[in-house]
Amino acid sequence: MNARGAAVGVAVVGDTPLLGACVTWILSAAPFFFAPSAFEGVSRAALAALPWIAVAGLPRRDRGGGFGGIAVEIALLVPPLALGARLDLAAGMERAHLGLIVAASLVFTAALSFAAREAASERRARGLYAWLWFAFVAGVPILCATLALGGASLFGPPPAILARIAAASPLQWICARLPVDELASAIPYLPLATLVLLVSLGLLAARARHDTGRAP
Amino acid sequence: MKRALLVLVALVLVARGVTALELARFAEIELVGPLANVVLEARGGGRTHIEGALGAGETRLVAVPLSVPDRSTAAPTIKFDEDPDPSRPRGSARFVGWRKDPAPLEGLSPGLKARARPALLETPLGVSRAAPFVLLLSVIVVLFLRRRPFVALAAALLAAAALASLVTSPVREAGAAVTLVDGHVDETNWRQIDAALDRIVVAPEAGAFELATDPAQSMVTWEAPLDPTRPLSARAPRARLFATRVVEVSSGSLSRAANRLAAFDEAWLREDGAWKHFGAWDFGAPLPAPLDTALPPGWLASALPQGISILLARERPSAARSSTWIRVAGL
Numbered sequence: 001m002n003a004r005g006a007a008v009g010v011a012v013v014g015d016t017p018l019l020g021a022c023v024t025w026i027l028s029a030a031p032f033f034f035a036p037s038a039f040e041g042v043s044r045a046a047l048a049a050l051p052w053i054a055v056a057g058l059p060r061r062d063r064g065g066g067f068g069g070i071a072v073e074i075a076l077l078v079p080p081l082a083l084g085a086r087l088d089l090a091a092g093m094e095r096a097h098l099g100l101i102v103a104a105s106l107v108f109t110a111a112l113s114f115a116a117r118e119a120a121s122e123r124r125a126r127g128l129y130a131w132l133w134f135a136f137v138a139g140v141p142i143l144c145a146t147l148a149l150g151g152a153s154l155f156g157p158p159p160a161i162l163a164r165i166a167a168a169s170p171l172q173w174i175c176a177r178l179p180v181d182e183l184a185s186a187i188p189y190l191p192l193a194t195l196v197l198l199v200s201l202g203l204l205a206a207r208a209r210h211d212t213g214r215a216p
Numbered sequence: 217m218k219r220a221l222l223v224l225v226a227l228v229l230v231a232r233g234v235t236a237l238e239l240a241r242f243a244e245i246e247l248v249g250p251l252a253n254v255v256l257e258a259r260g261g262g263r264t265h266i267e268g269a270l271g272a273g274e275t276r277l278v279a280v281p282l283s284v285p286d287r288s289t290a291a292p293t294i295k296f297d298e299d300p301d302p303s304r305p306r307g308s309a310r311f312v313g314w315r316k317d318p319a320p321l322e323g324l325s326p327g328l329k330a331r332a333r334p335a336l337l338e339t340p341l342g343v344s345r346a347a348p349f350v351l352l353l354s355v356i357v358v359l360f361l362r363r364r365p366f367v368a369l370a371a372a373l374l375a376a377a378a379l380a381s382l383v384t385s386p387v388r389e390a391g392a393a394v395t396l397v398d399g400h401v402d403e404t405n406w407r408q409i410d411a412a413l414d415r416i417v418v419a420p421e422a423g424a425f426e427l428a429t430d431p432a433q434s435m436v437t438w439e440a441p442l443d444p445t446r447p448l449s450a451r452a453p454r455a456r457l458f459a460t461r462v463v464e465v466s467s468g469s470l471s472r473a474a475n476r477l478a479a480f481d482e483a484w485l486r487e488d489g490a491w492k493h494f495g496a497w498d499f500g501a502p503l504p505a506p507l508d509t510a511l512p513p514g515w516l517a518s519a520l521p522q523g524i525s526i527l528l529a530r531e532r533p534s535a536a537r538s539s540t541w542i543r544v545a546g547l
Binding site: 018021022025029032033036037040041065067068069071072074075076078079080081082083085086087089090091092180 | 341342343347348350351354355358359362365366368369371372373375376377379380382383384385386414415435453454
């Protein structure tokens with residue numbers, strides 16, 4: 001339990017509250033408590049990874065368990081992801097496509113978790129990270145999806161610039177991998193660019209913390 | 217009133233027959249490079265990926281199959297698959313029109329058209345009932361070990377390995393891909409059905425064909441390479457796919473006096489309502505003497521015309537072809 005968790009008497013995983021980690025795990029593992037036919041046509045590996053990619057990068061208030069916290073989050077993700085990948089493989093998904101989903105899910109979760117933790121250690125970086133995460137990971141893709149799903153009939157498709165920004169979101173990338181007939185298996189350069197941006201911010205925050213000699 | 221109701225029901229049934237799904241209509245698309253991985257989407261859900269790339273200045277007119285479930289004649293939507301570098305200049309793709317092909321099974325007799333399709337057997341995807349419990353156990357162990365995160369990670373990897381072993385893949389040994397040739401010794405137009413589960417490959421030299429799926433409402437995605445020497449393929453997860461075409465055989469290619477069709481490693485003949493098993497029937501040889509009265513595979517011998525002799529045979533397997541069966545009447 002870290003300092004904040006100890007102060008308020010809440011169990012934590014790294015710096016993620018235990019309840020939050022449990023809820024994310026339940027969302028990730030829930031599809032496997034139903035018959036395989038219930039999710040026909042959907043990649044179970046992508047389904048298992050989606051909640052962790054959404055939660056791992058959420059802006060945080062403190063750095064928490066560092067690499068240990070990231071390891072625990074990955075440890076919670078790995079069993080449902082492995083079961084989902086095995087089901088996808090048995091259902092006929094191509095190995096290259098499946099391998100990309102699994103590798104990208106692990107990299108996205110670890111990198112987002114690292115960036116969020118490191119950015120949390122410095123006040124200005126924390127604010128900037130929150131804005132960047134909202135713009136490139138969650139906010140714009142959700143706005144784009146809302147316009148596409150709800151507003152297309154009235155206003156036409158969403159603006160191209162929004163679609164371009166949304167394409168850089170790891171969350172959008174994993175959502176696009178949910179249908180099993182989605183064949184695109186190109187390396188996700190744009191989401192990786194977003195991760196590089198967020199991780200760089202985290203590293204700058206870590207350096208600033210180190211330079212000023214502040215305790216994490 | 218009752219008669220009017222019956223007529224209405226009959227009309228609805230006829231209309232259902234008329235509006236059967238169209239799963240392989242050819243769309244002509246003009247492509248101007250540079251571009252790569254164009255995607256066509258039909259109203260109602262059919263999809264085609266045109267695989268391959270064109271360089272700057274290259275232009276090509278291609279005809280690619282597209283599944284049009286609602287038989288709409290509306291132009292398909294054209295998209296470009298994800299490009300890793302969106303700043304790269306992109307060419308264009310324009311829908312020219314639907315290719316006007318004659319009905320692919322026009323030359324077939326009604327009797328051959330009505331014969332049963334090949335059976336494809338598959339066990340369902342299975343997950344052990346232990347899997348959810350192993351998942352629960354894994355989360356309990358990981359949370360218990362959270363103060364030693366790398367030990368927790370090792371435990372999670374062990375759990376992942378255990379979970380992977382609890383899934384059983386569908387068993388598809390009994391005919392995952394089968395070719396069935398149906399014919400009559402007095403006819404020269406025979407029916408060939410290539411059948412497969414999930415994904416079917418159509419050779420470039422195959423000519424006109426008709427695609428059907430079971431279940432009928434399955435979503436079909438075509439993969440059409442720009443390279444004309446590479447085959448087309450259609451995917452419909454969890455469905456059986458049947459590509460049917462007319463094949464021409466020379467008159468008298470199969471008779472009791474000589475087999476000039478193909479070498480068979482198993483053959484059965486139904487005469488006077490009884491089956492005789494002949495074993496192998498070599499190319500060029502006369503029909504051998506019967507070995508016993510063993511029955512042919514049930515799926516092959518079902519829904520056959522009555523009062524006429526029927527030959528069922530399996531072609532000698534080769535590396536180039538999937539399991540091929542012959543079903544010929546009137547021998």
